Amino acid sequence: xxxILEYFDALKAGLNTSxxxxxxxxxxxxxxxxIESWDALPEMAILIDFPELNEATGxxxxxxxxxxVGVYLHCILSNRVxxxxxxxINLASxxxxxxxxxxxxxxxIGIPENIVAYPSxxxxxxxGFNCWTVxxxxxxxxxxxxxxxxxxxKSIFLGINPKHDSDFSLIATxxxxxx
Numbered sequence: 753x754x755x756i757l758e759y760f761d762a763l764k765a766g767l768n769t770s771x772x773x774x775x776x777x778x779x780x781x782x783x784x785x786x787i788e789s790w791d792a793l794p795e796m797a798i799l800i801d802f803p804e805l806n807e808a809t810g811x812x813x814x815x816x817x818x819x820x821v822g823v824y825l826h827c828i829l830s831n832r833v834x835x836x837x838x839x840x841i842n843l844a845s846x847x848x849x850x851x852x853x854x855x856x857x858x859x860x861i862g863i864p865e866n867i868v869a870y871p872s873x874x875x876x877x878x879x880g881f882n883c884w885t886v887x888x889x890x891x892x893x894x895x896x897x898x899x900x901x902x903x904x905x906k907s908i909f910l911g912i913n914p915k916h917d918s919d920f921s922l923i924a925t926x927x928x929x930x931x
């Protein structure tokens with residue numbers, strides 16, 4: 753995987769597909785900060801948030817870096833829905849079940865871990881919402897940066913108390929490594 757955006761797109765598509773396979777249509781699954789008008793939200797939505805990206809936990813067997821991505825899925829339901837306080841708990845429970853062993857069609861991520869759900873304060877706009885947040889983490893294998901070629905070590909120079917570029921001496925290159 754080259755970027756977290758690739759993971760986000762797979763997570764979003766995977767949530768929609770998994771819910772649809774169980775006969776549930778979620779009107780909106782989107783990144784939480786991309787919502788422009790809270791009043792324009794549908795009665796039910798899942799908003800995705802990435803509150804943390806932890807240090808690499810090591811390398812996989814293939815040698816790629818591993819990052820642990822923290823994910824919040826804000827399950828929101830409009831207060832206009834009858835008994836929304838209970839129905840939003842059902843929505844969060846449903847979303848939790850979608851997460852179990854789900855890799856969103858990607859081979860280079862682990863299964864969701866530490867899945868928990870809890871009520872959260874998410875009332876915005878005139879109509880307001882009830883919200884439960886489903887929180888989990890997932891290990892993602894990241895390929896090297898797209899800038900890897902630019903960062904590759906091409907030459908080694910030595911300079912003792914250099915003041916100018918001309919004070920450095922070339923001691924090795926990729927084509928002529930030191931022996």
